[in-house]
Amino acid sequence: MIRRGIRRWFHLALRRRDQWEREVEDEIKLHLTLRAEQLTAQGASPNEAFDEAVRRFGTLAESRARLIDAARHREAHMQRTEYLSDLRQDLSFAIRTLRRDKGWTTVTILTLTLGIGAATAVFSAVSSVLLHPVAYPDADRVVLVYQQPAKGNNTGINVTISPSAPIIRAWKTDAHLFEAVEAFGQSDMQMRTTSDWVDVHATRIGPDFASFAGVRPIVGRIFTAAELATDKRGVLLGEGLWRTRLGADPGVVGRSITLDDSTYRILGVLPATLRLPRVGASTTDVWLPLDLRNDHIGASVVARLRPGIDATHATAELDSVYARVTAALGEKATLHAFVAPPGRQVSFRDSLMLLGYAVALVLLVACANVAHLMLARASTRRRELAIRTALGAGRSRVFRQLLTESVLLAFAGGALGVFAGWLGLRAILAASPTSLPALTLAHVDYTTLGAALAITIVTSVVFGVLGAMQAGRESTNEALKSGTQRSATGRGRVRQVLVVTEMALSATLVVGASMLVRSVVNLQRANLGFEPSGLYTIRPSVPRGHFGNRAARGLFLRTLETRIASIPGVTSVTMASAPPGWWTFSIGRLEIEGRPAPPATLTEFIRVNNIQRGYFGVMRQGLVAGGEFTDTTGAAHQVIVNAGFARKQWRDESPIGKHIRIAHEGTEPWLTVVGVAADAATGGPVTGDATSPLLYTAAADSFAAALLVRTSGKGDLLQPVQALAHAIDKDATVKLLSVETGVADAIAEPRFVMLLLTLFTALALSLAAIGLYGVVGYAVSQRTREIGIRVALGAPRSRIARSVIGAGVALAISGTAIGLAIAHWGTKVIETQLYGVARSDGASFAAAAIVLVVAALIACIVPARRALAVDPMTAIRAD
């Protein structure tokens, strides 16, 4: 008998409204007829009987309508119930079948989970940092505007200049290719609290900046243009500061706060969502008015292009407006404007792109693996499907069942994948270098999640159903006769192709990962030219305007230096204008005695570090020629150059005794080179600043940005230094930074990328190994009878094992060969990330080949053992 549900499934579509309406009417008619017959039998006349029957039934039209209504309700309800019960049945059947194959189900779900999870996590990070760095309205048209020296510069780094106020004013009014031009300037200030001073990040903005960024104050209001002209003492708080320091009190408007030495009136609070359009910018604590009427200030510029305007036209217009302004001021136009979307400025861009590529490969491998697993399962189920078809299950019924299974798997994997993606993103954020604060805003990107889910679900459903249908299409007779073994070589080939693909992609990833590992090892071993461990920088800060003049600041630093030297564990102290992690420049023309002077119009950035005697000792930085300053008084005009400078200017000649000067007016005194210092990578090995030309000049302490302290102990330095600073000036605070940590932070990015890439590679490789295991295992199960016969005929077991493993390794080797070829071409994307490793690094390629073959061997162990365990008698008798 056919199940009720199935009958309804085909039936219900036909049970249209008129049908059950007619049924209700038939039922009423029959009732009236029977009642009338009953009454006639009791002696009533036919007419009376019918009238009485109708009377007892109830008002005919009314009850008829009521009954039809009730019937409709009934039909709808039953249709729903049956649909759900069919679904429930399909699902419970699917769960049962899947649970029977626990190993297979686990591997499939795990593959889906890892693929979706990894893709979602990484693409979310990439998209939030690179694609959506700012959340401003029409963010795709928002650009940062900079200026650069038109003739370039020779510092070896990218120099950008913040446009000055007159230029910004002109751009605001005359640059018509832009919808809006806004300026902002960041600075560090100190805010007085009840007990002491705290450092706050201040940003100066114009009255329209918030609306440009698409936000409004959450409390109070923003300053108006009119107020800017008369009163510059209005301030808006950042939401973070307002919540942490002021308890989110909505009544703060009108109160005052002290920043540096001035008092400001609180006008309102700007939401935390207002962020500066610069990736990695710190959160603003206080928003102050920016007065562009002051010609002597410069500011960062962000602008929104009109729709359809490209960068070339926009820059040309900015330059022509700038030329007009400089001409009016009687100056020369020496700068070029350039515009860049905020995402372009990410130093981490290449690394993130690289991770994006890597994870795309992982997703591909995962898909290949799912396809592969689905096909493998279909071929082992041929018999089951054939039996079910033979027992009368229609093709559509079988199809529905298989679809339910695939969808169920895909959803289980998808749900876990979403969770894994969320977890993965959390992990990426936790492990991400501090230089990338924009990442902390990353959230799961729904487009990515949707795409990853769609790709994997479609793969699993398509291959699941196709594979099974293909298996089902084979002659039922054939399948039943031959059991689960033999035939199906066509599908076997598809699976081999899939495995070779997986192996190839994994090989590519292994090459990349081993290159990155080697380069991180190189970075960690790199000779920095100085000793960062035990070295600290101490940057004291006092409210601005606290010292009347430079001399007072110098005195403060000198006093602090002497007192710090007496802290136990401190071996030496010095000062520098550019301690590790800092760069300072002189702007002028570099002249070398005896060579033609550069043209007077040239302006260069020349890297200079003002140091004191003892600096090289504290740094443990060697001198490769000459010696320390013998005389630090200004009149001695002594200079030390770094090896990079010496190499650039004098090649093999000795620089000692040469004369150079930094010319502004042309009347500056000549400096005598007294020594050559070894190149020091003070910013860490990745920045490549070690060999960048640098001058060390002996200078007064008042120029020092920070104190440099060398310690021998591990004890806490911050407490005693803070106490000393406080004792000298009660308003002073100090920032203590470990140079060692700073250097480690500098390689945190490559290490982070390396870590993630290695992880993904391991993931892809395990998936590929699972795939290979599947193919080889399947081949063994297909060959059970053949192996049995061979063993029975006396073939040595070792030869059988060799043939099983050989087949697997052959697949792995062809995959690896293709993968290495791809890698040879694909390492282009990784080139910028490498340090001391060539793109064609033989060791990495060799490592990849070895890793792949070893993985293949491991994947073959279980199938080989199974082949060895074949009992000839059982194998031959099977079926």
Add this chain to the structure above:
Amino acid sequence: MTRLPVVKGTLDLLVLRALSWTPMHGFEIVSWLERAGGGSLELEDSALYQAVYRLEERGLLQAEWGVTENNRRARYYKITTAGRAHLRAETKNWVEYADTVTTILTAKSIP
């Protein structure tokens, strides 16, 4: 003879009771109720059909078209397992309730 209106909710029970003997079509159920109740129930015939549809929707009855002794096409109703369980439970409730109400109403003294 006074005719008693059917208390709301009890019609379902009565129908289930009727079908607990044998599957019937609508008019057979009506006739059975009239016979079993001695003709003292006041009930519009159409109300019975409504009750039957409702019970079918709840899965307490199952319907199938069949043929009467006189070769007429009729919709036959059959009680389901769920219907029997429902009948058993509700009958018990009803009897207990009726007993209690009767005891109270016919009490001769203040307890």
